[in-house]
Amino acid sequence: MQELMKNRAIELLSAGEVDRVVGWKKGEFAYDCTPAIFTDANDLRDNFVYDDFTAPNLSKYLVAECKKGGKMAVFLKPCDTYSFNQLQKEHRIKRELIHVIGIECNGKADVDKIKARGVDGITGITSEGANFVVETIYGNETMPKYEVMAERCLTCKSKKHMVYDELIGETGDVNPDCGRFDMVAKLEAMTPDERFAFWRGELSRCIRCNACRNVCPACTCEQCVFDNPNSGIQQKVAVTSFEENMFHIIRAYHVAGRCTDCGECSRVCPQSIPLHLLNRKFIKDMNELYGEYQAGEDTTSRAPLTNYNMDDCEPSIVHERGGKA
Amino acid sequence: MKKIALSKLNDFFAAIAAEEKLYLPVDGEKGTDYKLWSEGVTYSRALNTNRSAKDFFFPQTENIVDFKREGKTIEVIDTRTEAEDFVVFGVRACDARSFGILDKVFLADPVDSFYASRRAHGTIVTMACTRPAETCFCGAFGIDMTAPEGDISCWIAEDALWLSANTEKGEALLNKVASLTEEGDTAAVDAQKAAVKEIAKKLPLQNLPTDAFKGDVLLEKFNSAKWPELSKACLGCGTCTFVCPTCQCYDVFDFDTGHGVKRARCWDSCMYSDFTKMAHGNSRNSQVERFRQRFMHKLVYFPMNNGGEFGCVGCGRCLSKCPINMNIVKVMKSLGGDAE
Numbered sequence: 056m057q058e059l060m061k062n063r064a065i066e067l068l069s070a071g072e073v074d075r076v077v078g079w080k081k082g083e084f085a086y087d088c089t090p091a092i093f094t095d096a097n098d099l100r101d102n103f104v105y106d107d108f109t110a111p112n113l114s115k116y117l118v119a120e121c122k123k124g125g126k127m128a129v130f131l132k133p134c135d136t137y138s139f140n141q142l143q144k145e146h147r148i149k150r151e152l153i154h155v156i157g158i159e160c161n162g163k164a165d166v167d168k169i170k171a172r173g174v175d176g177i178t179g180i181t182s183e184g185a186n187f188v189v190e191t192i193y194g195n196e197t198m199p200k201y202e203v204m205a206e207r208c209l210t211c212k213s214k215k216h217m218v219y220d221e222l223i224g225e226t227g228d229v230n231p232d233c234g235r236f237d238m239v240a241k242l243e244a245m246t247p248d249e250r251f252a253f254w255r256g257e258l259s260r261c262i263r264c265n266a267c268r269n270v271c272p273a274c275t276c277e278q279c280v281f282d283n284p285n286s287g288i289q290q291k292v293a294v295t296s297f298e299e300n301m302f303h304i305i306r307a308y309h310v311a312g313r314c315t316d317c318g319e320c321s322r323v324c325p326q327s328i329p330l331h332l333l334n335r336k337f338i339k340d341m342n343e344l345y346g347e348y349q350a351g352e353d354t355t356s357r358a359p360l361t362n363y364n365m366d367d368c369e370p371s372i373v374h375e376r377g378g379k380a
Numbered sequence: 381m382k383k384i385a386l387s388k389l390n391d392f393f394a395a396i397a398a399e400e401k402l403y404l405p406v407d408g409e410k411g412t413d414y415k416l417w418s419e420g421v422t423y424s425r426a427l428n429t430n431r432s433a434k435d436f437f438f439p440q441t442e443n444i445v446d447f448k449r450e451g452k453t454i455e456v457i458d459t460r461t462e463a464e465d466f467v468v469f470g471v472r473a474c475d476a477r478s479f480g481i482l483d484k485v486f487l488a489d490p491v492d493s494f495y496a497s498r499r500a501h502g503t504i505v506t507m508a509c510t511r512p513a514e515t516c517f518c519g520a521f522g523i524d525m526t527a528p529e530g531d532i533s534c535w536i537a538e539d540a541l542w543l544s545a546n547t548e549k550g551e552a553l554l555n556k557v558a559s560l561t562e563e564g565d566t567a568a569v570d571a572q573k574a575a576v577k578e579i580a581k582k583l584p585l586q587n588l589p590t591d592a593f594k595g596d597v598l599l600e601k602f603n604s605a606k607w608p609e610l611s612k613a614c615l616g617c618g619t620c621t622f623v624c625p626t627c628q629c630y631d632v633f634d635f636d637t638g639h640g641v642k643r644a645r646c647w648d649s650c651m652y653s654d655f656t657k658m659a660h661g662n663s664r665n666s667q668v669e670r671f672r673q674r675f676m677h678k679l680v681y682f683p684m685n686n687g688g689e690f691g692c693v694g695c696g697r698c699l700s701k702c703p704i705n706m707n708i709v710k711v712m713k714s715l716g717g718d719a720e
């Protein structure tokens with residue numbers, strides 16, 4: 056895959072079809088990469104990477120890149136194509152400037168899961184069929200890939216690309232049985248007190264670094280309300296011990312119907328807070344109340360919360376009926 | 381050197397906790413963090429905590445003063461509560477060095493009395509590392525992972541905890557638990573130190589060169605053409621600054637309570653768009669400038685003002701936590717090549 060992608064990128068760049076390529080650059084270790092904008096074929100040749108760890112969703116970088124004009128190519132995994140569509144729907148990117156290369160994805164590994172097995176001092180990781188062989192200064196460890204796969208990839212909603220101009224590798228199918236709402240259902244089954252305790256436990260670890268917001272392709276406001284000192288709220292500090300909870304609830308409301316469930320927020324959180332569960336609760340509720348809807352599936356449909364139908368349910372009535380539509 | 385059999389570790393913690401609050405690393409579902417010790421809490425030997433030990437002395441938020449208005453008078457209320465004595469156990473060598481860096485900022489004139497009070501009341505007990513990770517580069521800054529600083533340095537070797545007091549505060553604490561300890565020779569600890577030093581040699585970043593950042597390099601590094609490329613993918617989140625044991629910037633802000641004002645401070649991040657925003661506006665308007673600030677501060681400004689001491693201790697937290705894996709090591713490697 057990596058070589059095919061690299062060669063295609065070099066080809067596009069050399070032929071002048073695009074003047075830059077949005078991809079990933081090799082990192083310091085065997086498992087890290089940095090999103091990069093390549094303008095030079097040699098740079099691509101030496102540093103481009105696509106492997107089991109190239110997890111970052113590149114679509115949000117297109118917002119800034121589109122402002123600069125010029126043609127660009129971007130590599131998108133199936134989940135990233137949902138973000139791309141959503142950004143297009145919201146007029147945040149210019150479709151005509153972007154050549155979308157859909158790429159096959161078999162799931163990404165989460166190095167934190169590797170480290171959680173007590174594997175440290177990692178000097179190399181090789182992929183051998185269904186296993187990783189992790190070389191460390193303390194010896195080699197072999198582990199099945201699926202055991203260290205990122206949470207969002209274990210419950211991948213779709214291997215199908217929602218948009219592409221060309222494909223490298225295969226495109227797959229939407230998987231309605233991915234089980235991504237299982238944990239939400241578990242939370243729903245808890246008593247309100249248990250659920251409150253669960254979320255307090257998770258969210259009280261938040262350090263308000265804003266990584267979840269800054270990485271989110273649905274968070275593209277020019278100035279976030281939390282960054283506006285005149286709004287009376289601080290973006291970097293919780294004034295009361297409940298405020299970080301409010302920050303997340305407000306953000307979840309703001310991205311409701313626009314969140315594609317790309318999973319970037321949970322991936323980047325340095326405190327390992329399962330933010331995706333908040334968003335999935337909203338998605339599940341909207342599916343149940345207004346009918347199935349998947350943000351980013353297309354570029355034209357109206358989202359449940361920005362649409363109005365005569366037969367829309369009233370969530371307050373639903374609430375009174377004990378949650379049944 | 382004193383020693384305590386590991387089987388008596390719990391008694392040791394109980395003896396300290398009977399005197400003052402004791403915090404130590406504890407495994408949670410999502411990694412390790414400092415927790416208050418009480419009966420039943422188990423000390424974690426994980427390499428390091430998610431959040432650094434900086435929190436004990438420089439918390440993320442604190443109230444500094446209240447103003448209360450009644451008619452035409454304004455009452456100024458000192459909200460400070462005198463810190464109680466406390467012990468932090470299990471601090472690693474990198475984090476232990478960070479206190480020295482923070483001291484240079486907060487204990488310099490004018491002394492930050494909030495920080496100073498916590499420092500005066502806190503006793504730091506450190507723990508030597510035996511299983512360093514690839515992200516560890518303490519060695520690059522001359523920190524010896526096998527001989528951590530602090531009021532008391534500890535090693536867990538063979539079946540015992542070995543303790544050596546470095547300060548009066550440390551001696552005082554050891555005296556309080558004297559009934560539990562016995563004298564031991566240093567052979568087991570020496571053997572461990574030698575073994576861990578061999579391990580450290582295999583780590584990729586322990587000998588990261590820092591020479592390129594020594595001497596009169598300010599303008600050369602500041603004007604390097606590499607900053608735009610390095611910072612291009614940066615999200616401008618505050619992760620790297622908030623997990624960092626040496627990041628020291630804070631913001632002071634006022635809240636209108638309706639009948640007065642609460643003045644508080646919180647950690648700030650040079651990666652944020654409102655960092656050092658003043659009446660005239662902001663002095664760093666692009667992410668390139670903000671990104672450059674973070675690394676110039678650690679690698680050039682801080683050493684220039686502090687006798688050559690770098691503002692990074694190589695704990696590696698920013699390496700493992702940055703959402704896009706851009707970090708001080710990559711900056712050092714990239715800019716290191718700028719010299720000459």
Ligand code: SF4
Pocket residue numbers: 267270271272273274310313314315316317318319320321331334
């Ligand atoms: S809220 Fe999280 S899952 Fe949803 S679009 Fe934003 S980053 Fe992706």
Ligand code: SF4
Pocket residue numbers: 260261262263264265266267268323324325326327328330
């Ligand atoms: S990324 Fe995690 S720690 Fe940072 S603000 Fe979001 S939830 Fe909080």
Ligand code: SF4
Pocket residue numbers: 266613614615616617618619620621651701702703704705706707
């Ligand atoms: S360097 Fe990384 S952690 Fe720091 S602000 Fe940029 S993206 Fe966030």
Ligand code: SF4
Pocket residue numbers: 620623624625626627678691692693694695696697698699708
């Ligand atoms: S800059 Fe990074 S490695 Fe250095 S002390 Fe801060 S968090 Fe640790």
Ligand code: SF4
Pocket residue numbers: 427428472473474475509512513515516517518519524525693694695696
């Ligand atoms: S950076 Fe050094 S002192 Fe800190 S945890 Fe790693 S090995 Fe130990």
